[in-house]
Amino acid sequence: MSDGRLPSSWQAPAQAFARWTALLMGWVWLGQQGQRLSWSIASGLTAVALWWAVRMILAPKPLGRAANARHISLALGLSAAAGATWLGRAESGPLAQTVLLGLAVVWAAWTSSLAPAAGTPTRCPRSWAGWPPLLAALATWACVIAPAPLAGALLLATTAMAWLAAPRITPIQPFTQIARRQPATASLHETIPATAMGWMMGSLWLSNAWCASAGWSSGAVVGTHLMLMAALPALIRMDWLPSRLPPLANRLLPLLLVAAGGGLLFAGQTLANGLVGMFLLALAWALPDRSPASGQPPKASAAARWAPLAGPLVLLSIGQGSPSFGPQVTAWAYGTLALVAGASAVWSGWHREDAGQPPPLRQSWRAQTRSASRYLLDRWR
Numbered sequence: 001m002s003d004g005r006l007p008s009s010w011q012a013p014a015q016a017f018a019r020w021t022a023l024l025m026g027w028v029w030l031g032q033q034g035q036r037l038s039w040s041i042a043s044g045l046t047a048v049a050l051w052w053a054v055r056m057i058l059a060p061k062p063l064g065r066a067a068n069a070r071h072i073s074l075a076l077g078l079s080a081a082a083g084a085t086w087l088g089r090a091e092s093g094p095l096a097q098t099v100l101l102g103l104a105v106v107w108a109a110w111t112s113s114l115a116p117a118a119g120t121p122t123r124c125p126r127s128w129a130g131w132p133p134l135l136a137a138l139a140t141w142a143c144v145i146a147p148a149p150l151a152g153a154l155l156l157a158t159t160a161m162a163w164l165a166a167p168r169i170t171p172i173q174p175f176t177q178i179a180r181r182q183p184a185t186a187s188l189h190e191t192i193p194a195t196a197m198g199w200m201m202g203s204l205w206l207s208n209a210w211c212a213s214a215g216w217s218s219g220a221v222v223g224t225h226l227m228l229m230a231a232l233p234a235l236i237r238m239d240w241l242p243s244r245l246p247p248l249a250n251r252l253l254p255l256l257l258v259a260a261g262g263g264l265l266f267a268g269q270t271l272a273n274g275l276v277g278m279f280l281l282a283l284a285w286a287l288p289d290r291s292p293a294s295g296q297p298p299k300a301s302a303a304a305r306w307a308p309l310a311g312p313l314v315l316l317s318i319g320q321g322s323p324s325f326g327p328q329v330t331a332w333a334y335g336t337l338a339l340v341a342g343a344s345a346v347w348s349g350w351h352r353e354d355a356g357q358p359p360p361l362r363q364s365w366r367a368q369t370r371s372a373s374r375y376l377l378d379r380w381r
Contacts, residue, residue, distance in 0.1 A: 013132050014165035015116065020136035021158045022111045024226060026051050027201040028144055029151050030104055033087055035205045038097045045319030047104040048202050053312040054108035062115035069113055070166045076110035077159025081152045083107075088149025114162055130234035137230035145219040192341050193254045195311040196262060197285035199333060200278055201225060202315045206322055207274075207330050228278055232286035245287070248349070255345035257284035262338030266331045277334070 030051055034044035042049070063072055083103035090096040143150045200207075204225050216224075235241045245253065261280030264273045314333055321329040 011165040011167075014161050015114070016132035017136055018158050018162035018165070019111075019114045020133045020230065021139060021154065022107070022114055024136050024140040024229065025143070025151065025155065025158075026055075026107055026111060027229075028140055028204065028222060028226065029084070030100075030107065031202060031205050032144060033100055037087070037090070037092045037100055041097070042316050042319035043206060043322045045202060045206070045315055047100045049312040049315045049319075050101060051104040051108045052198055052202065052315070053309055054105055055111055056308055056312070058109065058112040063109060063113035070163065073110065073113035073166065074159060074163050076106055076113055077155065077162060080107045080110050081155035081159060084155050085149070085152030088151055130236075130238035133230035133234050137226040141219070141223050141226050144222055190254075191308050192258050192337065192344065193281070193284035193287075195308070195314075196258050196281045196334070196337055196341075197229070198311045199315055199318070199330070199337075200281055201229060202312075203318055203330055206319070207327060224275075225278070228282040229285075232282050236286060236288060250287075251348045252345050254284040254287055255341045255348065257281070257287075259338045259342035259345060262334040262341065266335030266338060269327055269331065 027048065031045065031048045034047040036044070038044050038046060063069060063076075080103065083099060083106065087096060087100060087103065090099070139154055143154045204222065232241070257280045261277040261284065264277035264280070267273055318329050318333055
């Protein structure tokens with residue numbers, strides 16, 4: 001189509017499936033190969049942390065908005081599939097470790113290229129709503145637990161699907177609009193849940209002590225993490241969970257969930273604490289529409305743009321300290337994040353995040369709390 005719109009109802013679900021597969025396989029498969037090939041370097045977390053960091057660097061200007069995004073995505077996807085195929089049969093050594101780090105960078109760029117272009121419809125048809133993340137999680141789980149290396153085949157199929165489903169012509173925006181656009185400051189109720197989710201998925205192959213104590217297999221542990229990351233967004237897209245919340249709940253609920261979930265993970269290395277804590281962290285990350293509904297977001301300062309990279313850096317620190325201190329390193333990280341999330345929730349409850357507006361009075365804050373409570377009660381009745 002000349003305007004870049006999706007000409008068929010199957011293409012939006014196919015693109016969503018490709019994005020979710022690239023995301024979930026990046027977390028799980030890169031972490032698995034890091035453990036297998038480079039355990040001596042930050043407990044094998046270097047590749048997944050590098051992949052996470054490069055994705056965040058490319059987030060303000062994703063490659064999916066480039067004029068030739070379809071061809072870029074094809075080249076990067078084929079390179080990722082080829083690298084994964086070779087690494088699946090490689091032995092540990094300097095060459096394999098170097099290729100793994102290079103693959104992490106290419107994979108991050110490929111994930112960025114799958115981001116939808118501005119002006120392209122991305123909403124799946126009602127019959128497909130919520131299914132792409134579930135199918136991607138199932139494919140990722142099958143690829144990881146299979147005895148034969150299937151990562152290259154899955155990535156090749158994902159690349160072909162993304163190529164066929166991508167619009168032939170990317171919508172072009174005027175140069176003046178692109179030049180004026182500045183990256184917005186990521187608010188705490190966006191950054192903190194994403195950081196918690198990144199630690200949970202990045203340390204997947206280190207933090208299975210809660211489930212191992214109950215006799216769970218490695219496949220069951222991986223499947224639980226994948227379902228937590230994919231099922232909650234699917235339920236929200238199916239309208240089985242609230243998709244829109246009042247402004248106060250948008251700001252406070254993700255932070256409170258991270259504070260509760262991180263506190264549970266810090267409190268004790270038990271199966272119940274691990275499952276409930278991970279569920280709360282995944283729910284905080286899955287909640288949509290966390291940004292303020294009105295007003296222009298403030299322009300990001302240099303410090304604000306680079307602050308989210310603390311997540312991958314802390315993940316590397318977790319891997320570096322785990323051989324000496326064990327699971328306590330992860331627990332300390334979650335405990336610190338829970339304190340930050342709780343303090344941010346208190347601060348956000350008393351101060352407006354909209355630029356140019358004075359802090360509300362105590363009575364206004366209480367009125368917003370009552371309004372949010374009434375909304376949630378009516379939604380669940």
